[in-house]
Amino acid sequence: MLNKLEALRHFCVAAETLNFRETAVRLSVSPQVVSRMIAELESAVGEVLFKRNSRTIRLTAFGEQFLPRAKQLLEDAELLFTDHARNDDHLAGVVRITLPRLPFYAEILGELCQQLRDYPDIVLEWYADSARLKLTEHQIDMGVRVGLSPEPDWVVRPITEMRQRIVAAPELAARCGLPENLEDLQRRYPLSSQINQETGRPWGWYFNEQQNFIPRRPALAATDGYSELAALSGRVCAFILDGICQSELTAGKLIELLPDIPRQTWQLYLYRPYHSITPQRVLLVFDLLTQILQRYFPAVKNKMPV
Template identity: 50%
Template sequence: MLNRLDALKYFCIAAETLQFRETAVRMSVSPQVVTRMIAELEEELGTLLFVRNTRNMQLTEFGERFLPQAQQYLLNGEKLFATAKQKQSAMSGIVRITVPRLPENDAILADLAERCADYPELRIDWRVDAAKLHLVGNQIDIGLRIGFEPDPLMIIRKIVEMQDKFVISPLLLAKLGPPEDLEDLQKRFPVSNLINVDTGRSWGWPLNDELHLFPKQLRFSTDDPYSELSAALSGMTCSLIADYMCNEHIESGRLMELFSDIPRKCWQMYLYRPQRTMTSTHVLKVFDWLTEILLRYYKK
């Protein structure tokens, strides 16, 4: 199948040099390739572009009329690519970002918006969702997630490690008395559990590699970590809450930590983007910006 753009390039150079051999040198191909390409273009157009003999060649009348049109077509194509490249380098386009709900979301977004202020053609699509969105279907460029194992097929930037903590309100602890151990906690205490939004099943309590419990006296379940935190703060439940969510409440005395001596598995907060053959300049820049912003908020 004829590549029309390439064929026009061969034709324009051949029209300039009036030599297929010189055209071949400029295009870094053999003279036979030039001869074949011109012949295919002439067949596509239904007429000759050159008249040739053993000593010289020249453009036909049609070839002379066709040459300025071909040159203009190639020039427009160069302008098209130059303009598109200039726009990309000028930070133009959309960046689709998915993040979980975090206490600092508003502040993080405000910092990112400040970075974007100098680039009016840069658009941000910001999705706050606990579910891991499909990268291709939702055309995700950048994601922020908290989990045990990042996808190895992604380009990852680790922000911080974090752990879960058993927390309870002072009021509920005073009412029931301190639990002797985890078994006592499961028997006597109303507890909450978080639902995995990707599977619809309970996360349970994944404490470490040897200990993964499932609550028995379940009083509250939800797919929203902040609703689970509210249940613990209200004195409704004893809950296993991520430290980045409950630390400030422990410091203020609104919550108390239980069993701090039990080893906990570490979660990772990480920024990721898909591995692609080419990633746009504006996506890479926003990826760098978000890395800097998140490290400022979460790096310990």
């Protein structure tokens, strides 16, 4: 397959020297390579570029018209790659990040922006949603997820482990009484249900392989974050990741129900798709966001039963 930029380079040098042998010396190739490149270029454009005889070559009328356009294309190509390299050196361009609505959401974004103050040409696109964006379609550079295990073709930075807790406001627990088991919980308490934004259906309350259910008549169906607010108000009993509700549990604003039920461990991790070449701006933001997340969500040893 003809390398068109390389063929244009051969043509422009040949147009300057009007000698294929000298052209070959300048380009560190054989004269046969120069002749072949010119012939293939002529075939590609459908016109003769040089008139040749045994002693000299000279440009045809078409070749003279083609030469300034060829030079411009080579200059544009050189400028394109030079600009890209310079941008990568001083870290410029867009970095797209997707993440669910986590606690300290505003603080995490604010701290990341502050740490990027010396890189004014890095532009952040920040997608906060529980719906999983398609990495290729949305050109996502990195993301934060809570899940059982990441995809095998991702570069992953583990942040911490989390488990879900059944929580309610003290006044709701006092009004409904402490439940004896999950069936008793469903009978006594108004429950919340988190909506799966990809399907529009509610997520189940999954504890382990033997124990899980979908609330039959949820008093609240909501996306990320709002179940916690409803639980704090005393409206519902909610099933929330401990990383989200720990501060309210510590402050006594929420209490945990049925803490002895074994439950699944979830991983909070930062990831980026694996590429053979990753821009320096993406690597920088990935490292900074890792450090910030690890400060806000330190690795903890859960003492809950597994």
